Amino acid sequence: MSRRRRVREAALGYLLVLPALCVFAVFVFYPFAQNFRLALFQAPPFPGLPSRYVGLHQVGQVLTSSSFLESLVATVLFVVMVVPAGLLIGLLLAVAAHRRLRGMAVYRVIFSSTVVTSVAVSALVFGTLMDPVVGLLPWLGLNPSPPILQNTTWALPAIAVMAVWQFLGLSFIVMSAGLSSIPEEVLEAARVDGASERTVFWRVTVPLLSPTIFFGTVVATIYAFQTFGQVDILIGPTNAAFEHVNLLVYNILNTIEIARTTGQAAVLSIVLFLLTLGVTLLQLRLVERRVHYAQ
Amino acid sequence: MAGVAFREATKRFGGAVALDRLDLEVGDGELLVLLGPSGCGKTTALRLVAGLEEPDDGAIEIGGRVVNHVEAKDRDVAMVFQSYALYPHLSVGRNIEFPLRQRGFDRDERRRRVADAASTLGLSELLDRKPRQLSGGQRQRVALARAIVREPQAFLMDEPLSNLDAALRTQTRADIVALQQQLGTTTLYVTHDQVEAMTMGDRIAVMDHGVLQQVDRPQALYDRPANTFVARFVGSPGMNLLPATLEQGAGGKWEAQVAGSALAVPETAATAAGGAGAALVLGVRPEHVGIGPHGTVDATVVIVELLGAEVHVACRLGDGTNVIVRQDAAAPRPAHGEAVRLAVAPASLHVFHASGARVESGAGVGHAPVPGEGATP
Numbered sequence: 001m002s003r004r005r006r007v008r009e010a011a012l013g014y015l016l017v018l019p020a021l022c023v024f025a026v027f028v029f030y031p032f033a034q035n036f037r038l039a040l041f042q043a044p045p046f047p048g049l050p051s052r053y054v055g056l057h058q059v060g061q062v063l064t065s066s067s068f069l070e071s072l073v074a075t076v077l078f079v080v081m082v083v084p085a086g087l088l089i090g091l092l093l094a095v096a097a098h099r100r101l102r103g104m105a106v107y108r109v110i111f112s113s114t115v116v117t118s119v120a121v122s123a124l125v126f127g128t129l130m131d132p133v134v135g136l137l138p139w140l141g142l143n144p145s146p147p148i149l150q151n152t153t154w155a156l157p158a159i160a161v162m163a164v165w166q167f168l169g170l171s172f173i174v175m176s177a178g179l180s181s182i183p184e185e186v187l188e189a190a191r192v193d194g195a196s197e198r199t200v201f202w203r204v205t206v207p208l209l210s211p212t213i214f215f216g217t218v219v220a221t222i223y224a225f226q227t228f229g230q231v232d233i234l235i236g237p238t239n240a241a242f243e244h245v246n247l248l249v250y251n252i253l254n255t256i257e258i259a260r261t262t263g264q265a266a267v268l269s270i271v272l273f274l275l276t277l278g279v280t281l282l283q284l285r286l287v288e289r290r291v292h293y294a295q
Numbered sequence: 296m297a298g299v300a301f302r303e304a305t306k307r308f309g310g311a312v313a314l315d316r317l318d319l320e321v322g323d324g325e326l327l328v329l330l331g332p333s334g335c336g337k338t339t340a341l342r343l344v345a346g347l348e349e350p351d352d353g354a355i356e357i358g359g360r361v362v363n364h365v366e367a368k369d370r371d372v373a374m375v376f377q378s379y380a381l382y383p384h385l386s387v388g389r390n391i392e393f394p395l396r397q398r399g400f401d402r403d404e405r406r407r408r409v410a411d412a413a414s415t416l417g418l419s420e421l422l423d424r425k426p427r428q429l430s431g432g433q434r435q436r437v438a439l440a441r442a443i444v445r446e447p448q449a450f451l452m453d454e455p456l457s458n459l460d461a462a463l464r465t466q467t468r469a470d471i472v473a474l475q476q477q478l479g480t481t482t483l484y485v486t487h488d489q490v491e492a493m494t495m496g497d498r499i500a501v502m503d504h505g506v507l508q509q510v511d512r513p514q515a516l517y518d519r520p521a522n523t524f525v526a527r528f529v530g531s532p533g534m535n536l537l538p539a540t541l542e543q544g545a546g547g548k549w550e551a552q553v554a555g556s557a558l559a560v561p562e563t564a565a566t567a568a569g570g571a572g573a574a575l576v577l578g579v580r581p582e583h584v585g586i587g588p589h590g591t592v593d594a595t596v597v598i599v600e601l602l603g604a605e606v607h608v609a610c611r612l613g614d615g616t617n618v619i620v621r622q623d624a625a626a627p628r629p630a631h632g633e634a635v636r637l638a639v640a641p642a643s644l645h646v647f648h649a650s651g652a653r654v655e656s657g658a659g660v661g662h663a664p665v666p667g668e669g670a671t672p
Contacts, residue, residue, distance in 0.1 A: 189380035191367040192451075193441070194346050194397030207384040 038266035090171025115169030176211025195239030297358030328496035373442035387420035578645035590636030
């Protein structure tokens with residue numbers, strides 16, 4: 001290929017990428033970089049006054065605050081509750097729906113439907129189900145006091161249940177795609193080789209599904225770290241259990257909306273970014289070793 | 296080791312009949328090849344024996360025991376799949392060991408058997424590799440090792456050579472036959488390749504559209520095909536089939552009118568076929584057709600294919616029917632477009648009813664001398 005043609009092809013490539021690049025630059029790259037600058041400045045006490053440069057002092061202040069530590073503990077607990085449950089239930093549903101049975105297509109639609117259900121709608125439904133007067137729990141004879149969404153022990157698990165439900169659609173779709181990619185002949189070979197269905201599942205299906213499970217884990221972790229809507233709609237800053245459900249993203253919003261300290265919110269955003277990045281890298285390093293890529 | 300039998304076994308998928316009342320026995324220690332085109336039901340038959348499908352009607356027997364409702368894991372058969380179906384996450388050694396683990400063999404026994412199977416198939420150096428690090432031929436051998444390692448009652452092989460290149464296929468074909476003879480294990484081997492079937496099988500069962508067409512020894516199948524499907528499918532090239540009408544010529548001799556030319560037909564076959572006016576299909580193997588001046592059927596040469604030791608001459612008759620003539624490479628070769636005359640000895644003719652079924656007359660054993668010049672097989 002001649003040099004001139006190469007240059008023309010490269011120019012065309014950049015031209016085609018340009019619109020997407022502009023959108024990303026304005027809405028992702030610029031805010032991301034701006035975050036790091038904001039973290040070094042203290043927001044003025046009144047709007048209109050200049051911000052004050054405080055350097056890394058503000059970072060230390062935020063990281064040692066009790067609000068941040070509570071938020072961090074709540075977020076980590078939340079991730080631990082949501083990720084394994086979301087993946088495991090998604091996998092079990094996918095395995096159940098993978099069977100060639102009459103009417104299974106209907107179940108596949110049902111199982112994947114939470115993907116297209118908005119957080120606001122699902123929060124409303126779950127809020128009603130957990131309502132201490134008209135909800136499902138009192139009907140079942142379960143009526144903790146204070147009510148579940150104001151209960152310092154149960155509010156976080158309740159939000160986690162809702163987040164798991166919301167994540168199930170995606171988890172189901174990802175696991176179903178993974179199951180479909182496993183050659184049927186390999187499973188049949190295991191059966192002819194004398195393996196029981198349980199052995200086929202644990203010794204063949206799960207290892208062959210490990211790239212999908214690994215991908216699902218990364219996606220679920222990011223999803224759990226970024227959960228916001230459920231807390232915003234069902235809990236809110238005036239809730240008695242607020243401090244136990246103040247997930248990091250919600251904490252960031254409150255730091256801007258209520259405390260009006262954009263610098264501290266920027267620090268929290270960076271912490272969330274680093275936390276997500278760190279956990280993802282850790283998964284890549286530790287979990288991927290146990291992942292079996294077929295061919 | 297044990298025999299395998301199909302008793303009126305039928306399998307349907309929705310409205311489609313994949314296997315229609317298959318009645319077939321595979322003797323203890325026998326290598327029986329199920330031969331047929333895609334969709335003929337041969338793989339379905341194999342899967343019924345493996346326990347991967349259940350028959351809708353009839354029965355499957357292994358070692359004289361009906362196994363219709365016995366799960367695949369409890370049937371004690373080993374299967375080699377077309378794609379080999381190796382466990383990609385396990386090493387070669389663990390792949391071979393897998394069936395032994397499922398059956399609870401102790402560690403020492405597992406090691407001994409894996410080493411034996413690997414040694415038999417030349418895999419001893421590859422035990423620590425993953426399947427993706429192996430060539431196609433090596434993967435195929437691992438699949439075979441996994442099958443032989445637990446000494447099952449029967450081997451089921453589903454086109455195990457179809458993913459190999461031609462040279463490797465020929466070699467592995469011989470290896471499988473040698474292995475099967477050494478182990479003496481009953482083997483059901485599925486293929487669509489008639490050369491594979493002819494060279495490997497103790498017997499061949501030819502299938503089409505879920506129906507067993509004929510089961511016999513390879514040579515018998517070649518010499519006396521039961522119908523036009525078997526005649527066409529077995530042999531490479533397949534048998535030439537010529538639509539014809541039976542007539543009694545001068546002097547009472549029987550002749551078949553083929554594309555405006557007359558071919559002599561043995562009296563026994565003519566009588567059994569229904570006499571004068573009967574519509575027939577005449578079959579003749581390519582090596583039993585001669586090209587020469589004393590032939591009786593006019594034809595035009597369409598293609599001349601040189602295959603090294605032999606030549607295939609494709610001719611077209613007046614009615615558009617194609618006839619392949621197999622000649623020795625040293626014989627004089629006609630040119631493309633040349634008008635020739637084809638000669639067929641009555642004794643080498645296979646006579647079929649218009650429905651395709653063989654006319655049972657004792658004629659056509661397929662070893663008759665070839666008339667015409669330079670066409671000796």
